[in-house]
Amino acid sequence: MQNIVNRVAVLIVGMGFVFFGHYAVAGTPVIELTIKDHLFFPATIEIPANTKIKLLVINLDPTAEEFESYELNREKVILGNRKGVIFIGPLPPGEYPFFGEFYPKTAQGKVVVTDQ
Amino acid sequence: MFLNSVVLILQEILEAALLISVLLVFTRLRSIRPFWAIAAIASGAIGAYFFAHHMASISEWFDYVGQEVMNAFIQLAILFILAIFSAKYLGNTHSPHSSQMNRGFIVCTLLLVALSLTREGSEVFIYVGGALGDPSHVQPTLMGSVIGAGIGISVGVLIYYGLLGLPTKRISTSGLLLLSLIGGNMASQATLLLTQADWLPYSRILWDTSSWLPENSILGRLLYAIIGYEATPSLFQVFSYATGILLIFLCAQFSFRKQPPMLIKQTSTTTPQ
Numbered sequence A: 001m002q003n004i005v006n007r008v009a010v011l012i013v014g015m016g017f018v019f020f021g022h023y024a025v026a027g028t029p030v031i032e033l034t035i036k037d038h039l040f041f042p043a044t045i046e047i048p049a050n051t052k053i054k055l056l057v058i059n060l061d062p063t064a065e066e067f068e069s070y071e072l073n074r075e076k077v078i079l080g081n082r083k084g085v086i087f088i089g090p091l092p093p094g095e096y097p098f099f100g101e102f103y104p105k106t107a108q109g110k111v112v113v114t115d116q
Numbered sequence B: 001m002f003l004n005s006v007v008l009i010l011q012e013i014l015e016a017a018l019l020i021s022v023l024l025v026f027t028r029l030r031s032i033r034p035f036w037a038i039a040a041i042a043s044g045a046i047g048a049y050f051f052a053h054h055m056a057s058i059s060e061w062f063d064y065v066g067q068e069v070m071n072a073f074i075q076l077a078i079l080f081i082l083a084i085f086s087a088k089y090l091g092n093t094h095s096p097h098s099s100q101m102n103r104g105f106i107v108c109t110l111l112l113v114a115l116s117l118t119r120e121g122s123e124v125f126i127y128v129g130g131a132l133g134d135p136s137h138v139q140p141t142l143m144g145s146v147i148g149a150g151i152g153i154s155v156g157v158l159i160y161y162g163l164l165g166l167p168t169k170r171i172s173t174s175g176l177l178l179l180s181l182i183g184g185n186m187a188s189q190a191t192l193l194l195t196q197a198d199w200l201p202y203s204r205i206l207w208d209t210s211s212w213l214p215e216n217s218i219l220g221r222l223l224y225a226i227i228g229y230e231a232t233p234s235l236f237q238v239f240s241y242a243t244g245i246l247l248i249f250l251c252a253q254f255s256f257r258k259q260p261p262m263l264i265k266q267t268s269t270t271t272p273q
Helices: A002-026 B002-029 B036-053 B055-059 B066-089 B099-131 B135-164 B168-196 B218-227 B235-257 B259-270
Strands: A030-036 A039-041 A044-048 A053-059 A065-069 A074-078 A083-088 A094-100 A108-114
Touching (some): A030 A044, A074 A083, A074 B055, A083 B168, B002 B036, B002 B135, B002 B168, B002 B218, B036 B055, B055 B066, B066 B235, B099 B135, B135 B168, B168 B218, B168 B235
Parallel strands (some): A030 A053, A044 A108
Antiparallel strands (some): A030 A039, A053 A083, A094 A108
């Protein structure tokens, strides 16, 4: 009897590791977005639908930029030669434009959410 | 660069302009001299400078979401002080006030304006500071900033005289309405920022009014800057906006209801002297 209890316990713990371990390893997907010469690279980011994404914005310009998107409801200042994290999603399929509020003429981009 | 500066500075200034105007109206109603505003604006400017100066390191806190967390914290602090202010000082505008009451009033208004300017102003410092690094940007940026600030301040003056021009009975209630909108805006923005930082879970978008009033239209941006209009608000945002409004309203009811006892208390304490 004791043996069976032990085996079940090991199984449960093992399953827990598989389940949560997978979650921890997979975590939130990270996508890098670079700002250089007041431009976004890449200008188009493709992400799967209904998935939370960690957007790592790296500003290589010496001046600050503000990542802004009305469609994504996001707004964040990224200082010169610094980086910042913005969480977006989960989102339904569609196009979500974003721009740099400090240099909107050149700093333009979009997030394309695709149904996969 | 010029037009962008006008819009950017105007957006940053409008929210604070509304707050300052409404608080100045209540200052007038209580016959307090408005000198606190000068101290509040000065301390807000100093706060904004230091906030901007340390923004680089603040941004790296909590795994690169420090900016959101700090801004949300300031907004919740504004909401909290606004609730205290509404509960204690909104109602009894026509009764005689002890100097202690007036001191509390001034401390609240000073903190509110200083905190609001610290958050909004830091972005102005970061933007203008960056633009000044490029010699070709200096003139259009400065010109645009001055004009943007000028329009923002004018809107504030309009709100101030607009409120004071109302029938006396309506002034307090209209002021309260605007304060509760500010409270709702603070709560909703804080919620949005904490969601952006992944400190709050995602909640679904409740409605989409972007085809009626797009957020990037002039009116949309104006409303966004003043009362936090969102074309696609999330469930949590709508909930927190409503909670913010309700909180300020309920707190104000508390002070309106307290009015008669306050009068009795004050006359009874002043008669023996």
